[in-house]
Amino acid sequence: MLASNLPWLLLHSRNRQSPFPGLGHSGSGSTLLGYIGIDTIIEQMRKKTMKAGFDFNIMIVGHSGLGKSTLVNTLFKSQVSRWSSGWGGEHKIPKTVEIKAVSHVIEEGGVKMKLTVIDTPGFGDQINNENCWDPISKYINEQYEKFLKEEVNIARKKRIPDTRVHCCLYFISPTGHSLRQLDIEFMKHLSRVVNIIPVIAKSDTMTPDEKNEFKHRVRKELETHGIEYYPQNEFDDDMEDKNENDKIREAMPFAVVGSDKEFQVNGKRVLGRKTAWGVVEVENPNHCEFALLRDFLIRSHLQDLKEVTHNIHYETYRARRLNDNGGLHPISANNTQESNL
Amino acid sequence: LSVVTCPDSWEEHAFMFGFCLQQEKLLEGYVGFANLPNQVYRKSVKRGFEFTLMVVGESGLGKSTLINSLFLTDLYSPEYPGPSHRIKKTVQVEQSKVLVKEGGVQLLLTIVDTPGFGDAVDNSNCWQPVIDHIDSKFEDYLNSESRVNRRQMPDNRVHCCLYFIAPSGHGLKPLDIEFMKRLHEKVNIIPLIAKADTMTPEECQQFKKQIMREITEHKIQIYEFPETNDEEENKMVKKIKDRLPLAVVGSNTIIVVNEKRVRGRQYPWGVAEVENGEHCDFTILRNMLIRTHMQDLKDVTNNVHYENYRSRKLAAVTYNGVDNNKNKGPMTKSPLAQMEEERREHVTKMEKMEMEMEQVFEMKVKEKIQKLKDSELELQRRHEQMKKNLEAQHKELEEKRRQLEDEKHNWEAQQRVLEQQKLDKIFTK
Numbered sequence: 001m002l003a004s005n006l007p008w009l010l011l012h013s014r015n016r017q018s019p020f021p022g023l024g025h026s027g028s029g030s031t032l033l034g035y036i037g038i039d040t041i042i043e044q045m046r047k048k049t050m051k052a053g054f055d056f057n058i059m060i061v062g063h064s065g066l067g068k069s070t071l072v073n074t075l076f077k078s079q080v081s082r083w084s085s086g087w088g089g090e091h092k093i094p095k096t097v098e099i100k101a102v103s104h105v106i107e108e109g110g111v112k113m114k115l116t117v118i119d120t121p122g123f124g125d126q127i128n129n130e131n132c133w134d135p136i137s138k139y140i141n142e143q144y145e146k147f148l149k150e151e152v153n154i155a156r157k158k159r160i161p162d163t164r165v166h167c168c169l170y171f172i173s174p175t176g177h178s179l180r181q182l183d184i185e186f187m188k189h190l191s192r193v194v195n196i197i198p199v200i201a202k203s204d205t206m207t208p209d210e211k212n213e214f215k216h217r218v219r220k221e222l223e224t225h226g227i228e229y230y231p232q233n234e235f236d237d238d239m240e241d242k243n244e245n246d247k248i249r250e251a252m253p254f255a256v257v258g259s260d261k262e263f264q265v266n267g268k269r270v271l272g273r274k275t276a277w278g279v280v281e282v283e284n285p286n287h288c289e290f291a292l293l294r295d296f297l298i299r300s301h302l303q304d305l306k307e308v309t310h311n312i313h314y315e316t317y318r319a320r321r322l323n324d325n326g327g328l329h330p331i332s333a334n335n336t337q338e339s340n341l
Numbered sequence: 342l343s344v345v346t347c348p349d350s351w352e353e354h355a356f357m358f359g360f361c362l363q364q365e366k367l368l369e370g371y372v373g374f375a376n377l378p379n380q381v382y383r384k385s386v387k388r389g390f391e392f393t394l395m396v397v398g399e400s401g402l403g404k405s406t407l408i409n410s411l412f413l414t415d416l417y418s419p420e421y422p423g424p425s426h427r428i429k430k431t432v433q434v435e436q437s438k439v440l441v442k443e444g445g446v447q448l449l450l451t452i453v454d455t456p457g458f459g460d461a462v463d464n465s466n467c468w469q470p471v472i473d474h475i476d477s478k479f480e481d482y483l484n485s486e487s488r489v490n491r492r493q494m495p496d497n498r499v500h501c502c503l504y505f506i507a508p509s510g511h512g513l514k515p516l517d518i519e520f521m522k523r524l525h526e527k528v529n530i531i532p533l534i535a536k537a538d539t540m541t542p543e544e545c546q547q548f549k550k551q552i553m554r555e556i557t558e559h560k561i562q563i564y565e566f567p568e569t570n571d572e573e574e575n576k577m578v579k580k581i582k583d584r585l586p587l588a589v590v591g592s593n594t595i596i597v598v599n600e601k602r603v604r605g606r607q608y609p610w611g612v613a614e615v616e617n618g619e620h621c622d623f624t625i626l627r628n629m630l631i632r633t634h635m636q637d638l639k640d641v642t643n644n645v646h647y648e649n650y651r652s653r654k655l656a657a658v659t660y661n662g663v664d665n666n667k668n669k670g671p672m673t674k675s676p677l678a679q680m681e682e683e684r685r686e687h688v689t690k691m692e693k694m695e696m697e698m699e700q701v702f703e704m705k706v707k708e709k710i711q712k713l714k715d716s717e718l719e720l721q722r723r724h725e726q727m728k729k730n731l732e733a734q735h736k737e738l739e740e741k742r743r744q745l746e747d748e749k750h751n752w753e754a755q756q757r758v759l760e761q762q763k764l765d766k767i768f769t770k
Contacts, residue, residue: 065509127516128463173507175401181462205508205539207606275541276620278611286609 053105053112055162056302057143059194060117061136061186062171063124066201071169071258072117074271074282075294076106094122097135118165124182133186140165140194144317166309167230167297168194171201172218172253176210179221187227194313195230195305197297198222203255203288204273204280211255218253229253231301235308248296257288389447391496392635393478395528396452397471397520398505399459402535407503407591408452410604410615411627412441415593432457432467434474453499459516468520475499475527479650489680500642501564501630502528505535506586510544512551521561527646529564529638531630532556537588537621538606538613545588552586566629567637581629587622590615 060068103116118139123132143164150160168190172183187196198218203211222229231249236242259282262269271282282290297305396404409415435454440447453474458467478498485494502524506517521530532552537545556563563585566578592615596605605614615623630638 063509064514065507065511067510125514127519128465130463173401175399177401180460185462202508202539204608205536207608273541275538275611275613276617277613278608280608280610284609 055114057116059168066171074258097122099139174205198253200255254289254293256290391449393451395502402505410591432470508539525562532586534588590621
């Protein structure tokens, strides 16, 4: 990974097991004769992170009616989607794809997270959906551009605000047959630019057998078209990572159900959907894979998503830009610049 | 039966007749024309019924499953998978016919499917093949209606179009609106919410309201259930109208629930029963489509949609003196000319057939003659052969006889010599 070449301080705050891979993995480590206290660096890092907080930007893409907003609300257990932040208007389908970003600061256990949910209403809803991924692609590149400009500045800010899209949840319609043409086109165009996590929406439509068959077929189709979804094969660090990621890749795309209403089931209050023939429990692994998605997205791979975005996707963009322009001129403090940017 | 006396004058006659028309006469005995419906019924049953149903919707909405569930047959089975299992690049229109029999009544059911509808990235004009299909069926019917020989008039017009709406929960998609706007004047559209087990009852209610609102907003005329004089039926019709569009679930797998065998879908959290009125509107759809309103659908197609098409088509022809239509249908000629033409057609056909048959006959005859000649030659040859054999044998025999004669002579000569010798011996003793 390119990260091992950059100084550690430039990268965003995150918790890494071994900050100096070169030193940490050397075969001949000198044995310590007493306790020094190097391992307290982890604690120091943790404190710093908690104070600074961190940002996470998630984009949700899929045509209307797939339960995107509900799922995001369920994921972060709060009303973070566009509909809930005072959007009282009718759910009109816009004529072109719009990009709407809504930010919230949520806190848990002393750790603050600035979560930005980027919604894409109008995607795939028109009769003619040619190039409806263009606005999305433009938005993602704009965020990279913003970050690049800040990075190249002479007088840089201590903490560059990170608006880059760390993760894109792509919602697949549960037809039960196969991927639609639009799905394949979108993922082909964007899997090299952003981390795409495909998700099967409204999976309470399908019986368990149909679900398995559908997942199998979707995975095969993604493979046939060479679409690398997150976690990508090529970025696995070591065997441990690879095993873990392999297991996850086998289970993807996750078939999820979202809900922000609670019901009583067997004396417990659970999040779910109440139908005439039963209650679909969102967090029950037998009913749907929401818990898997949540654990994967938030509890284990949140930091990794940010890292891959910064180290791989952003670096690819940066390299391309630098090559195209033959060099960047740094922007002066008062912004009167005439760089090739 | 009361007899009307024939008045003498014309005015009185007319007056009586007019008077009769306004009054319903009471019958004083049993005449028997109340039996007319039975006669019609018997004739219809013998003739059998036809019904053409079109299903339109994006792939993966459960159209094939619903058709199988509605008619309790496997129209699309693993051996002949439905169009949904084959990916299509452009919209196609496919027809499948099936003959179902029940209680002595035959129904020739034609299902028109539209695979590839709404599946591409660019779906502009994906309704055009559908419109073309419907129009072509109308045109066929129009042509067959205008012919002189109308003994057989197969009715292939599309009687009903089931339009499947994806259960997004928000409203109609632009594609849905466009399609319905273009087709509501050509065919009876019944909008359905597919895969209704996706939604909870509240979501379903809201979704239905939203759809109906949008339908009235865009002035789309979906199929209207007719009002009848009967109170009971009206209540039922009102119930159906309240639940439009119908939210359906299809399934042909049988699951055991509470010791009952029902058709449904098995989920880890319960079983969604297809025929349970509280779970979905499938029973309403089935009853409405098959048990109560099938004939009405056909009537509306015939009286409204088809007449619209016909008047538009004929008006286009007679507006200019010149025929506007690209394909000159036989309806532009008078019946006599038409008859002449048909007769001529028929005659030419017969002549052609005759010629063909003659040719075939001649060929056969030639073959036969040839065969006979061959066998005759063969026979002659054999005859010659045998004659030769016979002669040969004859000669042999002659030869042998001569030999025999010779030998006889010799032998006799020898005998005479011997005798002579014997005599000589006696004489010399």
